Amino acid sequence: MTRALNKLTAATLKAKPAGKYSDGGGLWFVKRGDGGAQWVLRVTVHGRRREMGLGRFPSVTLKAARLQAEKWRALGAAGLDPIKERERERREAERRLYRLDDIAKDAFESRKAELKGDGKAGRWFSPLELHVLPKLGKVPVGDLDQRDIRDTLAPIWHTKADTARKAMNRLSICLKHAAALGLEVDLQATEKAKALLGKQRHKAQHVPALPWQEVPDFYQSLAEPTLTHLALRLLILTGVRSRPLRFMRLDQIDGDIWTIPAEGMKGRVNATTDFRVPLSQEALQVIELAKPFARDGYLFPSVRKGVISDATMARLMERRGMEARPHGFRTSLRTWLAEATNAPHEVAETCLGHVTGGAVERAYRRTDYIGQRRMLMERWAAHVGMEERCIAKIIPMN
CATH class of the missing domain: 3.30.160.390 (Integrase, DNA-binding domain)
Structure with missing residues (x-):
């Protein structure tokens, strides 16, 4: 042989x-x-x-x-x-050859088109970048198992539950992205890791809000014609979330109506439906004061490029030693609507852009209550502008 x-x-x-x-x-x-x-x-x-x-x-x-x-x-x-x-x-x-950090970056780039402004800027990626990739970034994605994920997220699983949940969700997306590339990965690794980590004990904490009775004093303190002061004033007057306000464009305003594109609204069931916001006379005055700052069509641009950051308004409140945060003004408005007006539930919820009722009910209810909301937002503007001081009075809806 x-x-x-x-x-x-x-x-x-x-x-x-x-x-x-x-x-x-x-x-x-x-x-x-x-x-x-x-x-x-x-x-x-x-x-x-x-x-x-x-x-x-x-x-x-x-x-x-x-x-x-x-x-x-x-x-x-x-x-x-x-x-x-x-x-x-x-x-x-x-x-x-495919490490997790490479897959994660590729998955992020692939999803940018469907992400909103802050997501594109990196907020979608940050839970991975801060809590997963430092430990697992150099690990071949095909070698990841539930024990790796458990050991990585265990330190924050109960103490920073929301962040850990987001990191787990992003990691699951990365594994699916790797599978779509033809790589052999364990798509159940994140679910197995959740089973090993157990149910989260952390209770969700609500964003601190200023009592509606104290909002007028804070609003009056925003007297400087700076971009931050004006943005906070308009945030209070409209009751919208921070993102649509920061990305507010002049071409979205028509008379006393500001139309927020559907993709800018969080939690909207029908992603093809824009959301109309009635602007009070006070809000229109604030917009006029902000117009000289406008750049590239945005009413609240940042100093360098893009728009002001999510933290700009929050830092002003932090510097004043306040626990309340900008998002909390939505709670202030909603509580005012409940305690100082007799606005119907669905009208009050629509003021905040919330969707109410089941799918069938919404199919037959084809209104956004713009007339009633316009009247309520004028009264809210009068309240925060200290023109209306009878705080305990119930305001009738005509």
């Missing part, structure tokens, strides 16, 4: 004319007419003869070709298809 192998010698390979030359054991040296050459291994598996290329000569030497042939012949003798096994090894090696 030994004499049937190793028939060729390295010294004579280059000089051989075009043709096929056996080295024994199914290994062949194939020389082409143009001078190029390659190695081919013939092996029989399950009664079928298979041919697999082992590489070009001289990049693959005679010695290297023999080592490969020995490996693949052994697998063939064990009943395994060498070609399929090589493909499996190639996929395995490729899988190990």
Whole structure:
């Protein structure tokens, strides 16, 4: 058997004319007419003869070709298809080349088109960047399992429950992205990790809000014609969330109506429906004061580019030693509507852009109560502007 192998010698390979030359054991040296050459291994598996290329000569030497042939012949003798096994090894090696940080960045780029402003700016990515990638970023995504994820998120699973939940969600998306790329990953790893971590004990904390009775004094303190003061005043007057206000465009205003595009509204069931906000006379005056700051169509631009950040207004309140935050003014408005007016529930909820009722009810109720809301927002403006001081009085709806 030994004499049937190793028939060729390295010294004579280059000089051989075009043709096929056996080295024994199914290994062949194939020389082409143009001078190029390659190695081919013939092996029989399950009664079928298979041919697999082992590489070009001289990049693959005679010695290297023999080592490969020995490996693949052994697998063939064990009943395994060498070609399929090589493909499996190639996929395995490729899988190990993709690290989690590469997959995470690619997944983020792929999702940017469907993310809102802050998400595009990096808020979607930050839970991964801060709490996952420092520990697991260099790990091949195919090697991730539930124990890795559990150990990474355990320190914040109960103490920073919302952040941990977001990180887990983003990680699940990354694994699905990797699977879509053809990589072998455990798509159930995050669910298994949740089972290992257990139910979160952390209770959600509401954003601190200023009592509606104290809003007028704070509103009156925003007397400077700065961008931050004006943004806070308009935030209070309209009851909207921070994002649509910060991304407010002049072309969204038509008379005393500000139309927020559907994609700018959080929690809207019908993503194709824009949201109309009635602007009080006070709100229109604030907008006029802000217009000189406008740039690129945005009413509240940042100093350098884009719009003011989410933290700009919050920092002003922090510097004043206040626990309340800008988002809390929505609570102030909603409580005022409940305690100082007799506005119907669905009208009050619509003032904040909330969706009320079931799908069938909404299908028949095709109104946004703009007339009633306009009257309420004028009264709210009168309240925060200190024109209306009878705070305990119930304001009738006409």
